Amino acid sequence: MPELPEVETTRRGLEPHLVGRRIERLCLREPRLRWPVPETLPEELPGQRIQGLDRRGKYLIAHLDQGDLIIHLGMSGSLRVVEPVVPAGRHDHWDLELSDGWVCRYRDPRRFGSLLWTDGPAMRHPRLRDLGPEPLDPAFDGDYLYTASRGRRLAVKAWLMDSHIVVGVGNIYANEALFRAGIHPARAAGRISRTRYMGLAQAIRATLGEAIDQGGTSLRDFVHEDGKPGYFRQSLSVYERAGCPCPRCGRSLQRRLIAQRATYLCVHCQR
DNA sequence: ACTGGCTCCTGAGGGC
């Protein structure tokens, strides 16, 4: 499941292969993604140079001469750079054929990802416009979380996973960060103190930062853009570890559902 | 304005 660290790992891996190249052609095999790939896209792209590759939350943004490409990996998406002779598989939905002869190939078995286009700045696109702060930006801190959460009765874990509050905190890292901060995931977001939110902001930064440093988590079908599986999973404290001993107190970790999402916690350490 | 529930999709994994 590409979360923010995986997307950033993908961005870093792709950047040297994409930036500066021109797009010769978009080969679109399957436009039915999370949102349909715009029909006019194959006509927009040829000849455009890729000027930069950015990330906003879990979105990748390729800046072109005229407009921006907006890519989301969804649940099972991956991007890699391959030689054109490599045959496309069943779930390889589109290729960007580059001016240096290489191909940037998008694979997404579950088709929850997207390929969008805007002729203006991506940040003004409806998908990006209302996103919350980047968790690794200075603007994201305990004060922000405390202020934003006042009056919210939602479980803090579900609240944290709302990209309008903060981007890039998916289920894995929400579980991990709440464990690290010692906060019970079902606690109402509006009933957590400023001090505890300071700890949570720090826990989120640390958890995501470490995952990026280690090259992203590998879960099920995530594969790095260079084809190597990630290896952060071994450092997860609670995610998918129900019944295992809590790394802090040794009691058995629990699994429960919060907002229809699998949640892992230590009921002793998290209050 | 919030909140909870639902939806898209496919592969993995468990039970029999």
Next chain:
DNA sequence: TGCCCTCAGGAGCCAG
């Protein structure tokens, strides 16, 4: 061995 069922998950959307 093989089939069937359930589950997983990002994030938008909708109804209450």
